[in-house]
Amino acid sequence: MKEEDKEEPHTAAGPYLGDETPRETSSLISTDHDDSIYGKNMALYEDEMDSTPMVSSLLNKLANYTNITQGVIEHEKAESEDRIQRMGTFIGVFLPCMQNILGVILFLRLTWIVGSAGIMEALAIVFMCCSCTMLTAISMSAIATNGVVPAGGSYYMISRALGPEFGGAVGLCFYLGTTFAGSMYVLGTMEIFLTYIMPNAAVFKAETGEPNGMQNNMRIYGTCCLAIMALVVFVGVRYVNKLALVFLSCVMLSIMAIYAGVIQSAIKPPDSQVCLLGNRTLQNSKFDKCLKTEVINNVTTPTKLWTLFCEGDLGNATCNEYFTQNNLTVIQAVPGLLSGVISDNMWAHYGQDKKIVEKEGKSSEQTSDNTSEISYYVLNDFTTFFTLLVGIYFPSVTGIMAGSNRSGDLRDPQRSIPTGTIMAIATTSFIYISCVVLFGACIDGVVLRDKYGESVRGTLVVATLAWPSSWVIVIGSFFSCCGAGLQSLTGAPRILQAIARDGIMPFLQVFGHSRSNGEPTWALLLTAAICEIGILIGSLDNVAPILSMFFLMCYLFVNLACAVQTLLRTPNWRPRFKFYHWSLSFLGMSLSLSLMFVSSWYYALVVLLISGCIYKYIEYRGAEKEWGDGIRGLSLNAAQYALIKLEEAPPHTKNWRPQLLVLLKLDSDLGVKHPRLLSFNSQLKAGKGLTIVCSVLEGTYMARENIKAAMAMEKTKGFCHVVVSSNQRDGFSHLIQSAGLGGMKHNAVLIAWPANWKQAESSLSWKNFIETVRETTAVHQALLVAKNIDTFPTNQDRLAEGTIDVWWIVHDGGLLMLLPFLLRQHKVWRRCKMRIFTVAQMDDNSIQMKKDLQMFLYHLRLDAKVEVVEMVRYNFDQHKPKINYNSHATLNDKATPTSDRVHMTWTKEKLISERNRLREANMTVRDIFNMKPDQTNVRRMHTAVKLNEVVVNKSQGAQLVLLNMPGPPKNKGGDENYMEFLEVLTEGLDRVLLVRGSGREVITIYS
Secondary structure (H helix, E strand, O other): OOHHHHOOOOOOOOOOOOOOOOOOOHHHOOOOOOHHHHHHHOHHHHHHHHOOOEHHHHHHHHHOOOOOOOOOHHHHHHOHHHHOOOEOHHHHHHHHHHHHHOOHHHHHOHHHHHHHHHHHHHHHHHHHHHHHHHHHHHHHHHHHOOOEOOOOHHHHHHHHHHOHHHHHHHHHHHHHHHHHHHHHHHHHHHHHHHHHHOHHHOOOOOOOOOOOHHHHHHHHHHHHHHHHHHHHHHHOHHHHHHOHHHHHHHHHHHHHHHHHHHHHHHHOOOOOEEEEEOOEEEOOOOOOOOOOEEEEOOEEEEOHHHHHHEEOOOOOOEEOHHHHHOOEEEEEOOOOOOOOHHHOOOOOOOOOOOOEOEOOOOOOOOOOOOHHHHHHEOEOOOOOOHHHHHHHHHHHHOOOOOOHHHHHHEOOHHHHHHHHHHHHHHHHHHHHHHHHHHHHHHOOHHHHOOOOOHHHOOOOHHHHHOOOOHHHHHHHHHHHHHHHHHHHHHHHHHHHHHHHHHOOOHHHHHHHOOOOOOOOHHHHHHHHHHHHHHHHHOOHHHHHHHHHHHHHHHHHHHHHHHHHHHHHOOOOOOOOOOOOOHHHHHHHHHHHHHHHHHHOHHHHHHHHHHHHHHHHHHHHHOOOOOOOOHHHHHHHHHHHHHHHHHHOOOOOHHHOOOOEEEEOOEOOOOOEOOOHHHHHHHHHHHHOOOEEEEOOOOOOOOOOOOHHHHHHHOOOOOOOOOOOOOOHHHHHHHHHHHOOEOOEOOOEEEEEOOOOOOOOOOOHHHHHHHHHHHHHHHOOOEEEEEEOHHHOOOOOOOOOOEEEEEEEOEOOOOHHHHHHHHHOOOOOOOOEEEEEEEEEOOOOOHHHHHHHHHHHHHHHOOOOEEEEEEOOOOOHHHHOOOOOHHHHHHHOOOOOOOOHHHOOOOOHHHHHHHHHHHHHOOOOHHHHHOOOOOHHHHHHHHHHHHHHHHHHHHHOOOOEEEEEOOOOOOOHHHHHHHHHHHHHHOOOOOOEEEEEOOOOOOOOOEO
């Protein structure tokens, strides 16, 4: 490694601030170099060093790349020692996803969903929701492994795949979903606390005269709980992260208690009794014995239950008619796994609002009821139906993006994120499916439909099944809901901060600011305020469908992003995760959209409207961003398709409209002479159509010829454009400058090498070639020069086993890496393997260079064999050739020290003869340094000769060799030397493609 590279510990690409995007171009460009090294070893490329780095320097920068997730500064410092040992799949992805997926719905609502929908329909609900998240996880894995995902996590991943408009809309949906998830967890925490842990703490009593008492309690206590949680997040978020494992342990312990209880119920069912009056379920919290009367000391006395339905003494009491005519029955709340209760719970038992929960199949005497005693029964709190239960259940399968949010802390994110996420979804799906079946097989139907456990003395229904104690699940679920709420309040502000810092929505910029420790204070305040809105709703069942909508909208766009990228086949779409397909993404997208409307069609319309408004706002008011997104690629493909379709036939008369080419004359100050011409044009534009405004300063104009026939024969799709000019040079110049239309403009030029340029009578061909090289460089376009083009395969050829060899000398945008990948997509080159060679100098660590290059290719998702060739430095201080200008003057009598011809044309033979003559001569160092004009040419020819020897040795049998093309000399007097250098550099190779990049990055390690 070079010393100057070792002294730069800074990352190649770090977290971005403000409205910057992650540095996808500048991070791979470094101009640090040592002239003494590069000047001697790679003289042929010395002019390139001002803009493009040597490969060894680039790889050293990439080796120092680190990816730090957004978080609190002190939290990052506290864990700086542990950063070396990054997390694997299990700790980094699997467990966080498990913690986020399992939670409040499993403990508080799954038994009620099974009781209402029955086992079969509950399984259908679970299967649909889990399938949606599994398909989304597959699409997300493809996106997450298509490059490095820097800070911003899931939002960054989605927005960079779909563009700023869709990215902003989805980002806000993801943010609102996470925020309302916090509301749901707070409400779940309070429901457990007020219903199962401390029911006496309720401020409002939910009695007949006050039906909203429970909701008011949830609002008061939920607001207090939210304030405490927000304060905890504000003061010390690192403690939230430290406690994550504790909260996860509570979840896993509770689930283990459920399974242990199932096994115990098969051996010895728990003694938990339910009292039925006829076929109606009674709230047994208001009495102790399921008896109308009991005998105490040989005296028949009424029980507490009798006093609820009767008034007066036992002899002349006035009792409820239904109570009088029906008997009391005691049944087991948990009959056990082997009791056969599964057959009763197989099908749905949906109930109406305020209707009594009744035991199916049990007879009773029907009477006219007195509604005053209805509060003693277990009632449905609202009407249940299939689609409602889907919306309530769906939040229990969200949380699949927890792994991608931690990509910076993972040892190998591109392997861990897909594996861990899919494993977590498969595990949780198994837990949910097994719990649906086991709940239906162990617990009686009336208890399952009892949402708050009123028939089992106010015990959490799932806790009646637990072993060794129901408190294991009650306490475990309480802490798991607390932990999930804290995680939501921690994650949501960071999502909002990432959106604000992108600068796509100006009104959100204030939320991009943070405290000195990195905490997004303003974003946390807004999150808490939105969370409070959810808490004021006061019901977990009403909040769950809202966050279901936002998450489903987010998942819909994740699937859309993957489908679009796959169908467009963009060059940068190379996920390491291979088990995806566009049809799976479309299925996931369709399923997400269907679940939105199945759950609640009016909520779905509202969320779609919100997303549409955000989209239009960003489109009209947001900052312009170019993220290389799939939607822009889709627009490009659509435009290309439409333009080609328009070329197929002339438009029908009904479709004719003025397509105006406006030629403007300019005055001496380059001002428009006739601005009214533009006014008249805009008036004509009422008929729609195309306008091209042009002005000619000097030159000629165009005509057409029969190139289309050749294009059709070669099956080339594109547009034909021929320029007739006074000379070939001007024609090429005009095409390079003006060809294309709007966004359909070329960014690379492909030309053939001027064959037999030495034997040609006129020097026009090679001079035109060099001018073309200069022009493409000036307009920042890439240049591809195909040498021996007549030996290249046709579209009908199929190359057998072979290699495409890339000789990567300098990094000028990555085009060298991208071209072989694109070639191998075609059936002609599909069987060829890719090999990448780079040159190590004496000062480079070739072993480390190879490791860095392999890691770089891994991030680029390219499969290639890597080889580092050590090129021994030639010591010019001892072996610089002697040039006798007087003797050279006899070869060129007209040459003078001031003429352009003083730079003699250096061929390979001349270099060898000079070298041999040098060995015989006895020269001093001072004499050597007196040679000024031709030292550069000698060094460049030496580089060409030595590099050609290495390339021929390694790649003579390759099907194609790609080489960095050196830039032309700044002084036109050295043009002929430049042609000779390129000729020597490619000598002995069959098919060569010289590549000169535009300097812009065309390949990226980022998602």
